[in-house]
Each structure stands twice: as structure tokens, then as C-alpha cells.
Amino acid sequence: MADLLSFSLIIILLVMSPGPNGVLILRSTSLFGKRSALYNIVGFILAMFIQASLGIFGISALLLGSPYFFNILKYIGSGYFLYIGIKMLVGSFSAKASASVPGLKHYAAPKAYKSVLEGFLTQFSNPKGILFYLAAFPQFVDFDNFQYVDAYRLVAIHGLVLLTWFYFVALVILKMKGSTQHSSAGSWVNRIAGVVMIYFGCVLFFSQ
Template identity: 40%
Template sequence: MDLATVLSFSFIAALLVMSPGPNGVLIARTVPTSGKAAGFANVAGFVSAFYLHGALSILGISIILVQSAQAFFIVKMLGAAYLCWIGLKALLEAWRGVAPAVGDVAPAKRRRTLLKAYSEGFLTNALNPKVSMFYLAAFPQFISRMDGALSASFTLVFIHSLLNLVWFSLIIMLFARLAGATRNQRFQRWLKSITGVVFIGFGAKLAMLKL
């Protein structure tokens, strides 16, 4: 795989990573309430799911999802249901919140364990068939017959994962620097309300996705 191919794929993958999506919303929801470590656990979940989708694509299982309407529908609806569940949970937390007597409250760092944050990041991507569709579309375009399919495919997955790590690390650090503002309970209720609506929107969009 030559440098031009790597740079071309990196450019396309970077646009995908930086475009608004469930991953960015999950980070925005996690860091203010659970801290940087939980945010990085989210990212670890993203990366794990990417390698899962990459392996499935290489083995050809993802082709079944694309060619089988029933299999695609099942995975799609599971992913949509999970995104909507996160959104509804965030809205419920916002609705249950009460206005604080003082301006700021202590950060709720124990509200989300690292394992839970990792699981949320993993499931958000593992149950999204659009990740498999991206790999299925990208692999034939950027892997030549001269390249080993296995090593070249995982090279592309590694690049995609690295771009996610760099981009979302910057986002995590940004939210951490704004921790003083984000600890305000009114801000947290507003953030949960917004992220809840956005997650439900992404879930609905995924549910309407067609082959």
C-alpha cells in the first residue's frame, strides 16, 4: 500500500470521524459527568468495535448484512433501539434533575464506571451497520490486488482507529478544560436534554436507513 493510498483513505476517514455523529454526542455526555478517563474508555470502545467490523468485513460476514435484507434489518433495528434507549435515558435523567441551591456541584465522576463507558462506546458502534458498510465500500477502493488483503485491511482499520483516537482525545481535553462550567447542574440538565434528543434522532435516522 503506497503513501498516496494511505493519505487518500486518511482524508476520507478524517471527514467521517469529524462529522457530527453518535460518537461525538456520547463523548459530550460522558466527560462532563464522569471525567476524562470515562471519555477515553468510550474511545477504547469505539476502536474495539472498528476492529470487530473490520474483521467481519474481511471474513465476508458483513456482506451477508448488506445482501440479506432480514439480517440487515435486525442489526439496524438493534442499533437504532440502543441509540434511542441512550437518548431516552438521558432525557429521563434531565427531567429528574433539580436546580441546585448553589451555583456549582461536585462532578459526578462515579456515575459511570470505566467498564460502562467502554461498553457504551463499543455498543454504539458495534450495533451500527453503517460502520461495516463504510469498510465494505472502502476496502475495495484502497486495496489493490498486489496488497495482502488481510494486512492491508487491518492497516486501514488502524488508520481509522488512530484518527478517532486523535480527534476524540482533543474533544475530551476540550470538555475537561470546560469542567468548571459543565459541573453546573443546570448545564448538565441542558446537556442531557440536548444529547437525549440528538441520540433519539440518530436512532430514528438509523432505523430508516435502507440498503
């Protein structure tokens, strides 16, 4: 029971720590609303499940044991954050407006699968998840009586924390956002999110 509480606490701190996921939820909720943010969260959970599976089956240890593969993972993740950051910046200057409300420009919400994919790539591109399941996760697994169902029970807790925290963040943003869907305010949200994503990309690129 103590190990379960310790694991839950670590997961809560891991999920709540500032990172690309939070930036994506901020942008999606501000520009497109709660539904788009929920699709992002689905993507987070799917990617986390794969990251956890790589760790549980030992594939992460094989890949990250080689500096070559680790650097490939790092550069792919960095490249994605830089790409999406630049895309946000460019989009802030050339936003496609929706004609749903005459006289008021709104950002057109992406399709569901695009929001899920965006969340998936954002979570999966961050090596922090894989490193957690490689380094910290084994401390909470009893290898003398190992069962996959026990390991995935912990993974389910991680998924529940991801869902709860980022849904809460989305609700808070909805309460605060006012009229950020308007083209002017929305453009600034896009620009700020883009700059932060580029920052995370640079930090990841130069990390050791």
C-alpha cells in the same frame, strides 16, 4: 502512498462527521471528565476493529446482502440509540448525586467497563462503520497481493484517527465546560444529548 493518503483523508472525514460518537463524548466529558471519555474511545476502537474484521473476512457482505439481516441490524442500532437517548433524558431528571464535594451536586461517574461498553455499543450500532468496510474499504486493498497485515494496517490508521480526534474533542470540551458537572448544567447536557441520540435513532429507523 497516494492510496494511503486518500484512505487517511476519507477516514478523517468519516470520523469527524457529526454522529452518535461525538454526542457521547460531549456528554461523558462534560459530566464525568476526560477519563470517562477515554474509556468511551476504547469502546469505539474495539467496535471498529470488529466491524473492520467483519468486512475483511467477508461476513458483512453475507449479512448486508440480505435485506432481512440489514433491517435487523438497522432496527437494533436504532433501538439502542432510542434507548440510550431516553435513558439520558430520564437521567437528567433523576440524577444520582455524588457526595464527593459537600454542598455541590455532581453526577457520579460510571465504572470503566460501563463507559467502554457504552462506547462499543454506540459505535457498533451505527451501520455507517460496517458499510464503509463493505463498500469503500476494498478500494484500498490490493486483492492480487492480499495480506491481512496490510488490511489491518489500514484499520490501525482508523483506530489512531478515532483516538486522536475524540481525545482532541474531549480536551476542547474540558476547556469550555466550566461547571457542567453541577447538577443543573449537567442535567441540560444530558437532556440535549438525549434528544440528539433519539434523533439519530429515528433517522436510522426510517433510513432506506
